[in-house]
Amino acid sequence: MFYRLTGVYQTDYAKDRALWPIPTDRWIALLLLAIAIAAPFIFQVHYVANYMLPWLIWSSAALALTLLMGVAGQLHFGFAAVMAIGAYSSIHLARFGVPFELALLGAGLISAVIGSIFGAAALRVKGLYLVMATLAMQYLVDWVIVNVPAISGGAQATLRTPDVSFLFIPLESVWLYYMALLWTVVVTLFVLNIKRSSYGRALVAVRDKDYAASIIGVSPFRYKLSAFFTSSFIGGISGAILAFCYYQAVTPEQFGFHVSIQLVAMVLVGGLGSVVGAYLGAGFVLLLPMILTNFVAGLGAMGILNVSASLLAHIPLMAYGALIIVFLLAEPLGLAKIYDNTRKYFLVWPFRHGQS
Amino acid sequence: MSENDSVTREPILVCDQVSRWFGGLQATKSISLSIERGEIFGLVGPNGSGKTTLVNAITGFYPPQEGRIEFEGNPIQHLKPYRVAAHGIARTFQNVALFRGMSVLDNILLGRHILMRPSAIASLFYWWMAQKEEIAHRRKAEEIIDLLQLESVRNESVDVLPLGLQKRVELARALCAEPRFLILDEPMAGMNQEEKEYMVRFILDAQEALGLSILLIEHHMDVVTAICDRLMVLNNGQKIAAGKPQDAINEPAVVAAYIGKTDHAA
Numbered sequence: 001m002f003y004r005l006t007g008v009y010q011t012d013y014a015k016d017r018a019l020w021p022i023p024t025d026r027w028i029a030l031l032l033l034a035i036a037i038a039a040p041f042i043f044q045v046h047y048v049a050n051y052m053l054p055w056l057i058w059s060s061a062a063l064a065l066t067l068l069m070g071v072a073g074q075l076h077f078g079f080a081a082v083m084a085i086g087a088y089s090s091i092h093l094a095r096f097g098v099p100f101e102l103a104l105l106g107a108g109l110i111s112a113v114i115g116s117i118f119g120a121a122a123l124r125v126k127g128l129y130l131v132m133a134t135l136a137m138q139y140l141v142d143w144v145i146v147n148v149p150a151i152s153g154g155a156q157a158t159l160r161t162p163d164v165s166f167l168f169i170p171l172e173s174v175w176l177y178y179m180a181l182l183w184t185v186v187v188t189l190f191v192l193n194i195k196r197s198s199y200g201r202a203l204v205a206v207r208d209k210d211y212a213a214s215i216i217g218v219s220p221f222r223y224k225l226s227a228f229f230t231s232s233f234i235g236g237i238s239g240a241i242l243a244f245c246y247y248q249a250v251t252p253e254q255f256g257f258h259v260s261i262q263l264v265a266m267v268l269v270g271g272l273g274s275v276v277g278a279y280l281g282a283g284f285v286l287l288l289p290m291i292l293t294n295f296v297a298g299l300g301a302m303g304i305l306n307v308s309a310s311l312l313a314h315i316p317l318m319a320y321g322a323l324i325i326v327f328l329l330a331e332p333l334g335l336a337k338i339y340d341n342t343r344k345y346f347l348v349w350p351f352r353h354g355q356s
Numbered sequence: 357m358s359e360n361d362s363v364t365r366e367p368i369l370v371c372d373q374v375s376r377w378f379g380g381l382q383a384t385k386s387i388s389l390s391i392e393r394g395e396i397f398g399l400v401g402p403n404g405s406g407k408t409t410l411v412n413a414i415t416g417f418y419p420p421q422e423g424r425i426e427f428e429g430n431p432i433q434h435l436k437p438y439r440v441a442a443h444g445i446a447r448t449f450q451n452v453a454l455f456r457g458m459s460v461l462d463n464i465l466l467g468r469h470i471l472m473r474p475s476a477i478a479s480l481f482y483w484w485m486a487q488k489e490e491i492a493h494r495r496k497a498e499e500i501i502d503l504l505q506l507e508s509v510r511n512e513s514v515d516v517l518p519l520g521l522q523k524r525v526e527l528a529r530a531l532c533a534e535p536r537f538l539i540l541d542e543p544m545a546g547m548n549q550e551e552k553e554y555m556v557r558f559i560l561d562a563q564e565a566l567g568l569s570i571l572l573i574e575h576h577m578d579v580v581t582a583i584c585d586r587l588m589v590l591n592n593g594q595k596i597a598a599g600k601p602q603d604a605i606n607e608p609a610v611v612a613a614y615i616g617k618t619d620h621a622a
């Protein structure tokens with residue numbers, strides 16, 4: 001119908017490799033961006049600040065992890081620790097008087113360096129052992145933060161973010177949202193560009209077949225390490241943005257092991273290596289528990305669900321876990337695959353099957 | 357191709373007493389050979405005779421425990437495979453080694469890796485730092501696609517292609533690196549007569565277009581005698597004959613080796 005491949009012919013190589021070669025995809029992307037920009041004017045503050053804002057930031061973190069796990073094929077079960085390093089570094093740098101722009105960059109670099117040191121150690125091993133090595137990172141970083149008061153912010157172990165401004169705009173109220181939006185847009189373009197350039201192809205090559213990659217001149221070790229670096233850089237800054245734009249006061253638990261697992265869930269539920277999937281996965285993992293909790297609480301209040309308060313609190317968690325399992329069994333390739341199938345359905349309509 | 361000009365040619369690849377063991381098994385036994393610039397050098401022998409092992413020694417996957425390998429006068433026997441590629445050596449694998457999730461085009465573009473400057477920074481600033489390079493290399497890749505007549509499958513995922521086409525895509529990926537030396541490990545295995553003839557045509561076209569020297573491992577004797585300038589025959593890791601194709605395959609030791617082993621791929 002309106003979503004057509006027919007009649008779309010690329011006449012030069014640049015257009016063939018455009019971010020969205022099909023006009024309808026381009027319009028959808030622009031429409032979503034327009035909605036995101038207009039959100040503070042069209043939705044209630046409550047929804048923007050408590051749902052859209054964290055969704056955007058977690059999407060950027062999920063994009064970082066999907067770059068590492070999906071595109072480059074390296075498992076990471078301690079990614080929350082990478083974000084913690086970014087969050088704490090940026091806060092301390094900003095408190096030290098470093099301009100926020102540079103503090104973000106510094107936070108990214110510190111996370112990238114530490115992330116790739118663990119990556120280098122982890123690369124000596126594969127599969128399950130890689131999982132263990134990244135878990136070790138999680139616990140080591142947690143331990144250091146908790147046990148070094150200079151990092152965690154003393155006995156209370158909460159650290160408030162100082163007031164900062166970004167490009168001369170003080171970061172407060174609606175600008176917190178726009179900062180998060182800007183970062184997520186940058187990360188999205190970054191990952192999309194990686195996937196269409198020689199760097200991304202080399203990462204995928206190493207993931208798919210490392211000996212075939214080396215025979216065409218790709219050093220597997222170098223590219224795996226580089227994937228850890230790039231992904232940790234993005235993850236670190238996402239952690240910093242999360243701290244400054246959402247939490248505003250950070251504690252070590254906000255970046256604990258369970259958060260790493262949530263990040264992995266976002267990537268898996270969304271679909272490994274998919275940009276759309278990172279958004280969908282982050283939305284699913286982040287928003288579904290909130291919605292379920294409200295729903296179950298609503299049922300309880302209406303007297304439909306007559307059970308004890310503690311059980312009431314656990315029902316959303318159980319439903320959520322069950323949903324993730326059902327979901328991964330039904331569509332192991334994730335939400336992105338479902339999106340892709342729907343898109344293809346319209347692309348080739350009225351035919352049932354087609355390519356691209 | 358004639359006797360006379362081979363005298364003036366310099367060697368491009370020299371193996372000197374190359375040996376490789378796997379545990380107690382010696383897969384190549386002191387193999388020496390010299391391949392001249394511009395020639396097609398055939399390597400034949402029954403299954404398990406050590407042909408692939410020799411190629412793996414040259415390309416750095418299983419470095420020889422003894423012996424020297426020189427490429428254009430430089431020792432390469434201790435280089436990692438990705439360093440060997442940078443020297444201008446490309447190869448295909450006996451069992452096709454394509455990147456399965458990727459399109460034909462992306463596989464072929466990957467062949468240009470050593471000629472590009474991939475980096476995360478360049479990807480971040482794609483429009484200013486990467487786009488021009490991507491387009492220039494796409495143009496080169498299209499030349500190879502043209503040469504090997506792969507236009508119609510350019511955007512297909514490689515795993516849906518029949519084996520014959522996959523082998524052709526792998527050849528395209530190898531050629532895309534603009535190598536000076538190409539190693540083909542059984543490029544026609546599992547092909548029917550028509551596909552074989554196509555492949556021979558493509559190999560000769562590529563050699564002419566790019567001025568390649570080629571090391572060809574092949575079981576089909578008709579192909580080997582038709583296109584190879586010289587030949588070496590291995591059996592049980594040992595050189596049993598060498599020279600002009602017709603002469604080499606008629607040597608008694610070679611005939612015996614092949615009759616002794618009936619299982620060599622037809």
Ligand SMILES: Nc1ncnc2c1ncn2[C@@H]1O[C@H](COP(=O)(O)OP(=O)(O)O)[C@@H](O)[C@H]1O
Nearest residue numbers: 378381383401402403404405406407408409410
């Ligand atoms: N990676 C390896 N590990 C152990 N043995 C090997 C390995 N590669 C080859 N071989 C052995 O070396 C011998 C030669 O094999 P190969 O070089 O593949 O023969 P060809 O290519 O001539 O068929 C065979 O006996 C094979 O089993």
Ligand SMILES: [Mg+2]
Nearest residue numbers: 407408409450
């Ligand atoms: Mg072999």
